[in-house]
Amino acid sequence: MARKIITVFGGSGFIGRHLVRRLAAKGYAVRAAVRDVEAAAHLKPMGDAGQVVAWPADVKNLASVRAAVEGSYAVINLVGILSPWSKQTFDRVHVDGAKNVATVVAALGIKRLIHMSALGASLESESRYAQTKAMGETAVSDACPSATIMRPSVVFGPEDRFFNIFASLTRFSVTLPVIGAPIMPKIELGGEHGISIDFFGKGGPAFQPVYVGDVAEAMVNALEDGSTAGQTYELGGPAQYSFKSLMEIILSVTGRSRILMPVCFTVAELVGFFIEKLPKPWLTRDQVALMHNDNVLSGNLPGLSDLGVQAHTVEAVVPTYLDRFRTRNHKRIIQG
Numbered sequence: 001m002a003r004k005i006i007t008v009f010g011g012s013g014f015i016g017r018h019l020v021r022r023l024a025a026k027g028y029a030v031r032a033a034v035r036d037v038e039a040a041a042h043l044k045p046m047g048d049a050g051q052v053v054a055w056p057a058d059v060k061n062l063a064s065v066r067a068a069v070e071g072s073y074a075v076i077n078l079v080g081i082l083s084p085w086s087k088q089t090f091d092r093v094h095v096d097g098a099k100n101v102a103t104v105v106a107a108l109g110i111k112r113l114i115h116m117s118a119l120g121a122s123l124e125s126e127s128r129y130a131q132t133k134a135m136g137e138t139a140v141s142d143a144c145p146s147a148t149i150m151r152p153s154v155v156f157g158p159e160d161r162f163f164n165i166f167a168s169l170t171r172f173s174v175t176l177p178v179i180g181a182p183i184m185p186k187i188e189l190g191g192e193h194g195i196s197i198d199f200f201g202k203g204g205p206a207f208q209p210v211y212v213g214d215v216a217e218a219m220v221n222a223l224e225d226g227s228t229a230g231q232t233y234e235l236g237g238p239a240q241y242s243f244k245s246l247m248e249i250i251l252s253v254t255g256r257s258r259i260l261m262p263v264c265f266t267v268a269e270l271v272g273f274f275i276e277k278l279p280k281p282w283l284t285r286d287q288v289a290l291m292h293n294d295n296v297l298s299g300n301l302p303g304l305s306d307l308g309v310q311a312h313t314v315e316a317v318v319p320t321y322l323d324r325f326r327t328r329n330h331k332r333i334i335q336g
Contacts, residue, residue: 203242
């Protein structure tokens with residue numbers, strides 16, 4: 001009996017590799033549709049011989065999308081960018097690309113489409129990333145009303161670009177930023193010490209990080225449950241954290257003592273202006289704009305538990321992959 005083919009656009013990325021592994025384990029044939037086939041070579045051992053195939057495709061090119069999708073049982077679109085470069089703009093990837101995939105899926109009568117958006121997607125956001133994610137959702141739903149939309153919060157896991165980036169900063173910097181701190185500290189008189197100064201306020205924006213394995217499992221479960229068609233899900237972990245508390249977790253896990261530096265949005269935007277010129281910037285002005293609002297579940301839409309997934313905590317997972325950032329003394333203490 002022939003395996004059902006699942007085409008995964010963006011299959012070689014951070015979330016894609018976890019998803020491809022789970023789909024292969026479920027017995028599906030996986031067509032990883034990617035722009036760089038060589039970069040997807042690591043996916044092939046995830047299944048039996050010929051079960052996982054890297055397929056050249058670009059969501060911005062309608063013909064290549066159609067070629068990648070033909071013969072598929074279902075399609076999952078994970079393609080997204082955190083910062084634009086060259087011809088890879090937010091509009092072309094998040095809106096035009098998403099519309100191309102959904103249009104082809106509908107035209108070919110393919111049974112299921114799962115589209116990955118982002119928590120905080122909104123036309124009213126100050127961030128172009130969030131605006132185009134919202135526009136992409138509309139384009140997908142208009143072209144393919146049965147599509148299932150997933151909105152994950154910040155996704156963490158072994159190859160993430162959040163915990164790994166800030167943990168790497170601890171190797172050469174004596175400070176870690178707390179973005180979103182007040183412009184002016186709050187000074188209070190009285191009390192036991194006579195005066196107190198609050199530099200951090202509420203600790204910056206709040207996040208509800210979700211483990212990459214939980215996101216992948218949620219997508220597989222949604223794929224196999226027809227009742228999820230046409231639904232939108234918000235994917236977040238079991239707890240909310242301020243930016244400051246996430247930096248504190250990194251310091252605790254790595255065993256490093258660093259100064260937490262309050263950084264208001266104005267200063268962060270200035271820093272982002274220079275850093276965003278780099279090939280893979282860890283901060284851009286658009287990301288700062290995105291942090292003007294908390295990135296947490298609204299509570300108005302179904303989530304992981306509705307898809308049969310028990311969310312993993314940051315505390316349980318992050319220490320398992322930040323080992324290389326730990327100080328030697330701290331590592332010996334952990335290992336006993």
